[in-house]
Amino acid sequence: MQFGTFSIGDVSPNPTTRRPSTEQERLKAMVAIAVKAEEVGLDVFATGEHHNPPFVSSSPTTLLSHIAAKTSRIILSTSTTLITTNDPVKVAEDYAVLQHLADGRVDLMLGRGNTGPVYPWFGKDVRHGIPLAIENYALLHQLWREEYVDWKGRFRTPLQSFTSVPRPLDGIPPFVWHGSVRSPEIAEQAAFYGDGFFVNNLFMPKDHFRRLIGIYRERYAHYGHGAAEQAIVGAGGLVFLRRNSQDAVREFRPYFDNSPMSGHGPTMEEYMEQTPLIVGSPQQVIDKALTFREHYGDYQRQLFAIDTGGMPQKSVLDTLDLLGEEVIPVLRKETATRRPGTVPQAPTHASLLADRDTLVSLASESSEEAAK
Amino acid sequence: MSTRKPLRLAVVSAGLSVPSSTRLLADRLAETVRSELAAAEREVEVEIIELRDLGVDIAKNFASGFPSPELSEAIESVTSADGLIAVTPVFTASYSGLFKSFFDVIDNDALTGKPVLAAATGGTARHSLALEHALRPLFAYLRAVVVPTAVYAASEDWGGNGDSLTDTLPRRITRAGSELAGLLRDLPGGGGQAVDDASVVPFAEQLSALRPE
Numbered sequence: 046m047q048f049g050t051f052s053i054g055d056v057s058p059n060p061t062t063r064r065p066s067t068e069q070e071r072l073k074a075m076v077a078i079a080v081k082a083e084e085v086g087l088d089v090f091a092t093g094e095h096h097n098p099p100f101v102s103s104s105p106t107t108l109l110s111h112i113a114a115k116t117s118r119i120i121l122s123t124s125t126t127l128i129t130t131n132d133p134v135k136v137a138e139d140y141a142v143l144q145h146l147a148d149g150r151v152d153l154m155l156g157r158g159n160t161g162p163v164y165p166w167f168g169k170d171v172r173h174g175i176p177l178a179i180e181n182y183a184l185l186h187q188l189w190r191e192e193y194v195d196w197k198g199r200f201r202t203p204l205q206s207f208t209s210v211p212r213p214l215d216g217i218p219p220f221v222w223h224g225s226v227r228s229p230e231i232a233e234q235a236a237f238y239g240d241g242f243f244v245n246n247l248f249m250p251k252d253h254f255r256r257l258i259g260i261y262r263e264r265y266a267h268y269g270h271g272a273a274e275q276a277i278v279g280a281g282g283l284v285f286l287r288r289n290s291q292d293a294v295r296e297f298r299p300y301f302d303n304s305p306m307s308g309h310g311p312t313m314e315e316y317m318e319q320t321p322l323i324v325g326s327p328q329q330v331i332d333k334a335l336t337f338r339e340h341y342g343d344y345q346r347q348l349f350a351i352d353t354g355g356m357p358q359k360s361v362l363d364t365l366d367l368l369g370e371e372v373i374p375v376l377r378k379e380t381a382t383r384r385p386g387t388v389p390q391a392p393t394h395a396s397l398l399a400d401r402d403t404l405v406s407l408a409s410e411s412s413e414e415a416a417k
Numbered sequence: 418m419s420t421r422k423p424l425r426l427a428v429v430s431a432g433l434s435v436p437s438s439t440r441l442l443a444d445r446l447a448e449t450v451r452s453e454l455a456a457a458e459r460e461v462e463v464e465i466i467e468l469r470d471l472g473v474d475i476a477k478n479f480a481s482g483f484p485s486p487e488l489s490e491a492i493e494s495v496t497s498a499d500g501l502i503a504v505t506p507v508f509t510a511s512y513s514g515l516f517k518s519f520f521d522v523i524d525n526d527a528l529t530g531k532p533v534l535a536a537a538t539g540g541t542a543r544h545s546l547a548l549e550h551a552l553r554p555l556f557a558y559l560r561a562v563v564v565p566t567a568v569y570a571a572s573e574d575w576g577g578n579g580d581s582l583t584d585t586l587p588r589r590i591t592r593a594g595s596e597l598a599g600l601l602r603d604l605p606g607g608g609g610q611a612v613d614d615a616s617v618v619p620f621a622e623q624l625s626a627l628r629p630e
Binding site for chain 1: 476477478479480481482485486498616617618619622623624626627
């Protein structure tokens with residue numbers, strides 16, 4: 046099981062001090078958070094992609110490439126890469142460059158975005174959201190697997206004998222997750238390709254996410270990639286923790302109350318009861334995070350959102366310390382104990398490379414057998 | 418005939434006072450539908466949804482994007498019913514904000530094809546066309562089937578002056594009630610099919626829809 050953190054990359058003013066941070070401070074804080082995440086033993090850092098204020102996360106591969114140079118072990122990912130409004134050719138190139146420079150520590154999560162005007166800003170039509178996600182990914186998938194691509198589609202100029210460079214590291218394309226908040230079409234797309242499926246697990250009751258994951262697992266089996274319980278599932282979740290739960294609740298409430306996502310509606314307590322939100326002590330985080338697998342099945346990746354709403358960098362780093370010291374080691378042990386041996390881990394560059402080498406050596410053994 | 422399931426009738430009342438004339442009208446309409454269907458040997462289970470009790474939950478749903486367990490139960494009652502009676506007071510020349518808000522948090526496909534009786538109350542008869550100018554388009558947008566007679570009850574309608582030519586509320590209630598009963602009487606009962614919002618279009622179809630001609 047992989048544990049990590051995902052950031053939306055907002056520059057909101059701190060609600061307790063009203064002090065806005067600068068865009069540069071926020072970008073550097075994201076780097077510091079990623080570096081710290083590796084230091085405390087997390088497996089994944091993922092950044093969002095947004096193209097409007099109050100966000101700074103418009104260029105994920107630039108940010109992740111810088112983080113790659115400052116880290117050595119953590120997997121760099123996205124949450125999400127906009128497959129609708131980005132040119133799939135440029136996505137293929139940018140993430141392949143990142144993959145080479147980061148020695149394969151790269152995967153990505155594709156999404157459609159949640160901001161309507163981004164489509165017209167990038168010359169697209171929001172009513173084409175799902176068709177763009179389907180066609181653009183079909184092309185991206187092909188560009189990473191075929192050296193010479195002839196291609197014609199609805200949304201992009203055709204390609205003749207196009208080679209996307211650099212080729213994926215070791216010929217292994219980055220593993221792809223498909224993120225969805227509500228669309229069964231995206232669960233179906235992830236299942237069709239045998240890719241991963243990720244639910245952000247934020248701000249909605251878990252039943253909602255359970256339904257989507259159920260569709261993905263069932264269709265994953267339908268397409269013959271493995272049994273339903275072997276499908277590759279990831280989940281997010283918003284977490285705030287302190288050594289004791291009263292401190293966590295007191296410190297987090299202003300961030301919760303002022304968040305454009307969660308504030309001014311149900312109370313924080315109602316959110317904790319009805320959605321995956323966790324605010325409390327390390328033990329409370331452990332207890333609730335362990336219930337996710339009861340709803341979603343044994344899954345492969347857990348990402349925690351820990352740095353939204355203008356939270357100061359120091360506070361986020363404190364959260365990471367507690368996660369690393371007290372929460373993640375227990376979750377690793379407990380999920381490993383509960384997971385049946387037939388459920389695979391999330392694919393990494395190393396595991397995909399090993400799988401391919403096994404296949405290649407099996408194939409050459411059998412051709413040697415045949416030659417005898 | 419008696420082997421058919423009871424029909425499920427949801428009654429939404431947006432009245433704010435207790436007791437409210439909106440609820441009074443809702444009850445009269447529900448009772449009429451029940452007795453019309455009893456004459457056709459159909460049993461009816463009536464479920465009343467008082468929006469006043471759900472006002473805070475509806476507002477929270479706007480902020481959060483998801484319903485509380487109580488609101489979720491009310492939405493389920495309405496969307497899974499065989500028929501719906503919806504009654505609002507007229508505020509500021511239209512349905513009340515609470516009434517509209519309740520239908521705003523329901524999925525816009527969830528009432529497709531559902532038989533609906535629309536009714537309203539007000540201080541004077543001068544706003545009776547709010548039914549035709551506001552409620553009927555709302556349910557038309559939701560692709561519900563609204564019965565031809567919409568019932569408006571002004572304060573004066575609850576009294577009457579003994580003139581059978583102008584005391585028409587009881588007759589309008591009966592006419593509207595029997596119109597709704599007429600749409601319900603041959604349904605199988607037990608509630609409509611819940612809309613399956615999780616149905617999947619196979620990926621090959623999604624892809625081939627995009628192939629250039």
